[in-house]
Amino acid sequence: MEGFDQMSLGMQLALMNRGWRAAVDKAMEPLGLTQARWIALLHLSRLGEGTTQSSLAQHIGIELPSLMRTLDCLEKQELIRRERCDNDRRARTICFTEAGKTTMAAVQGRAQDVHRHLLAGFNDQEIEQLTSMVSRIAANAVSIIDESGDTTTSDFSRLNAEQ
Template sequence: MNDPHMPPHPMKLMGRAMRGFSRLADAALRDLGFATGQLPVLVSLKHRQTLSQAELARIAQVEQPSMAQLLNRMERDGLVQRMADPADKRSRLVSLTADAGERMPQARAVMQSLSQQALAGFTPEELAQLTELMARLNQNIDRMADAADSL
């Protein structure tokens, strides 16, 4: 039973913030033909031109079958294209379509605006502290994941 005098657990608060932010971002990005779940793929391909499905799965921290499904939808929607890897005919390389690349700056502007609104009222010092704390939390979670993977 929840005690109304106890502050909420930080992990609960982070989960709620992430779900709320994702819901708002999905609604805003929908008009551009994007979704928040696609952002790790879109940003990675924008910076690196072409990547394998395995590399994208590692970057997005999802399993290969989940990445395959995401890439199938993105290819269907004209956001990415796949081509045979000249170095390994069994593998396929993924790249952004020109159309997706042209819409990326608008999506970035949407995400920056939403981030600014979400962080409104925080002082520069508070933002620096929040960033440091979240980085430390992510390091802990990465260590936990690495330990679980090595079992």
């Protein structure tokens, strides 16, 4: 953390984000989950079982081929299963296995533990104020992106809305 207070606010936020993810990664190691895998599981949990692979990729904000590698690994770990979609034979839906449901509960518990640890020492009002400020920064970023016509805006807006 040497020199942290000398960094710009943007750099501090970026470093904080990397640190937060690294802390969650560390908590997920005993479950045998990489960042890509626990993120895919969390998003699947949010979207609900039976979501399509392409919907999951879009929700995460990655290309489908990248997600396919992650899903292959999760399937080999027997945490998910993929099935052909009844409505579209080209599409495949994703569901948790029983082991996957157990692992997902552990993922959520560990993520909550990290969240509590990282926000230790803050009272509810401070957390609410921090959340509000971060949301305003994100909204300001979206307004800049919207003006530029960048197609990643919808992904950024969606990610902001999820928080």
